[in-house]
Amino acid sequence: MTAKVVTITSGKGGVGKTTATANIGVALASLGHPAVCIDADIGLRNLDVIMGLENRIVYDLVDVVEGRCKLRQSMIKDKRVPDLYLIPAAQARDKTSVSPQDMIRLCDELRSHCEWILIDSPAGIERGFRNAIAPADLVLIITNPEVSAVRDADRIIGLIEAEGKGPGQLIINRLKPEMVKKGDMLGEEDILDVLAIELIGLVPEDDAVITASNQGNPVALNASSSAGNAFRDIARRLNGEEVPFEPLYDQQGFLKRISRLVRSGGDR
Amino acid sequence: MSFRDRLLGRDRRSAQTARKRLQLVLIHDRAGISPGKLDALKDDLIAAISRHVEIDASNVHVSLRSERDKQRLVADIPLATSRARRRELG
Ligand SMILES: Nc1ncnc2c1ncn2[C@@H]1O[C@H](COP(=O)(O)OP(=O)(O)OP(=O)(O)O)[C@@H](O)[C@H]1O
Ligand SMILES: [Mg+2]
Numbered sequence: 001m002t003a004k005v006v007t008i009t010s011g012k013g014g015v016g017k018t019t020a021t022a023n024i025g026v027a028l029a030s031l032g033h034p035a036v037c038i039d040a041d042i043g044l045r046n047l048d049v050i051m052g053l054e055n056r057i058v059y060d061l062v063d064v065v066e067g068r069c070k071l072r073q074s075m076i077k078d079k080r081v082p083d084l085y086l087i088p089a090a091q092a093r094d095k096t097s098v099s100p101q102d103m104i105r106l107c108d109e110l111r112s113h114c115e116w117i118l119i120d121s122p123a124g125i126e127r128g129f130r131n132a133i134a135p136a137d138l139v140l141i142i143t144n145p146e147v148s149a150v151r152d153a154d155r156i157i158g159l160i161e162a163e164g165k166g167p168g169q170l171i172i173n174r175l176k177p178e179m180v181k182k183g184d185m186l187g188e189e190d191i192l193d194v195l196a197i198e199l200i201g202l203v204p205e206d207d208a209v210i211t212a213s214n215q216g217n218p219v220a221l222n223a224s225s226s227a228g229n230a231f232r233d234i235a236r237r238l239n240g241e242e243v244p245f246e247p248l249y250d251q252q253g254f255l256k257r258i259s260r261l262v263r264s265g266g267d268r
Numbered sequence: 269m270s271f272r273d274r275l276l277g278r279d280r281r282s283a284q285t286a287r288k289r290l291q292l293v294l295i296h297d298r299a300g301i302s303p304g305k306l307d308a309l310k311d312d313l314i315a316a317i318s319r320h321v322e323i324d325a326s327n328v329h330v331s332l333r334s335e336r337d338k339q340r341l342v343a344d345i346p347l348a349t350s351r352a353r354r355r356e357l358g
Contacts, residue, residue: 147290154294183281190287194294196336 001034003111006118006238007136008171009160011152013123015144016173019209020201021120022050023220023228025084027235030220034083034114036075038106040132041122042098045089052216053078053086062090065102071109080221083114095127100134107135116238125159133160139168140200145175145186150195157197169200171234176205188245201234202245203227295334299341306330313343322348 008021018041025037038061039047048054053076059069064087078084090097107117121132133139139160143153153170160166172188179185188202206227212219219228220235233243296302301309310330317323324346333340 147286147293150290151293151297154297158298180283183283186283186286186290190283190290194287194290 001112001115003036003107003114003117004238005107005111005135005137006116006140007040007121007132007138008118008140008142009121009129009132009156010123010142010149011125011156012143012149015149016142016171016203017123018046018050018120019213019218020140020142020171020173020203020231020234021118022047022218023231024235024238025051025116025118026078026081026218026220027232028116028118028238029078029081029084030232031235031239032082033116033235033239035116035118036085036087036110036114037118037120038087039089039120040098040103040128041120042089042093042095042128042131043091044122045091047120048076048086048088049216050213051078051086051218053088054216057088060088060090061106062093062097064106065098071106080217085114095122095131098131100130103131104135125156133163133165136165139165140171141168141197142171142173143191144173145180145191147186150186150191154195157195168197170195170197171201171203172199173201173203174205175202199245200237201230203230203234291334295332295339298334299332299339301332306332310343313345317345324348 006024008017008024010017018039021037025035028035037047037051039045040061041047042061045060048057056076059074061074063069064071064074074087075085076088078086103119110117117135119132119136122128141153141156141160143149157166157168160168170192172191175188176185180187188199192199204226206219206225208219208222208225209227212222212225219225220231222228229246233246236243296306310328313330314323314325314328318325327346329344331342333342
């Protein structure tokens with residue numbers, strides 16, 4: 001095994017990097033592809049709670065980098081799916097505790113142990129972002145269908161190209177099909193038009209993401225979640241499968257809309 | 269769309285507004301020139317060109333245009349025609 005390193009980043013904060021990292025990791029492992037998720041958001045650790053592994057942390061990323069533990073000891077095994085691991089970020093440290101070189105060395109050591117290494121990048125374009133993209137073979141840029149988030153994604157796409165890490169691929173998260181259809185939300189065509197980047201995922205807004213984060217059970221474990229489905233599709237595309245993009249808001253998607261209406265208790 | 273918006277003729281859906289604003293902001297971001305800087309550049313341009321040829325300064329347009337892989341600074345500088353000059357003279 002030689003793992004491929006995929007970094008999930010965004011520029012703008014709060015658009016869904018951690019959610020995407022956890023769910024793509026879960027989806028890859030469920031498909032039988034061993035994956036390690038690394039939380040590179042040092043000082044603002046979150047991937048552990050999204051994955052529901054926060055109570056099992058002993059060592060973290062900075063402990064590995066500073067030699068206080070072996071790499072293996074910092075890897076928390078997820079018991080719900082085969083071969084999924086988390087390397088948590090340090091909470092009480094700052095991002096200068098780790099260098100881009102450290103990240104490259106760590107990932108190189110990990111590569112022979114899994115097929116996928118997923119790195120959850122912090123928001124921004126500073127040191128933490130540079131740490132996260134340094135070892136990347138592929139960068140996934142995630143955005144929301146809003147002017148500010150797309151603008152920041154454009155900036156990140158430029159930086160990634162300048163670092164020789166391009167071309168990245170795009171995930172559009174939190175799409176509301178009804179709003180797009182009414183013309184009150186940017187759709188994927190609008191966004192792809194201005195960003196000129198390949199698309200790898202369209203993730204709808206889904207209340208199940210929030211209940212999942214309440215419980216520490218990523219939505220990709222939930223077979224009936226639309227966001228979970230979208231993350232599973234991304235995992236399959238990463239593996240080279242041709243997965244068509246499901247039209248989230250085609251005119252004929254009447255049944256889908258009805259079923260959504262019923263599921264969400266009729267509130268639109 | 270609210271009734272009031274309709275009355276005011278604001279019949280554009282917000283996604284369309286978002287698209288336009290996004291395009292404009294990206295053009296400026298990518299070129300590294302803010303709208304204010306572009307205005308200053310326009311003033312300098314008018315001053316420089318006026319030293320060589322008489323132009324119709326009030327109708328100069330300087331804008332950024334974005335194509336697939338190129339950013340273009342486009343200046344439209346009308347020369348002061350004799351007709352315009354005559355108009356100016358009253
Ligand atoms: N598809 C979705 N549907 C509904 N809620 C979502 C979706 N994706 C993300 N969220 C919610 O958005 C919030 C931000 O998500 P997340 O923490 O993954 O973002 P982030 O980019 O990692 O943020 P930060 O920049 O702070 O690290 C969370 O409350 C999450 O539950
Ligand atoms: Mg995060």
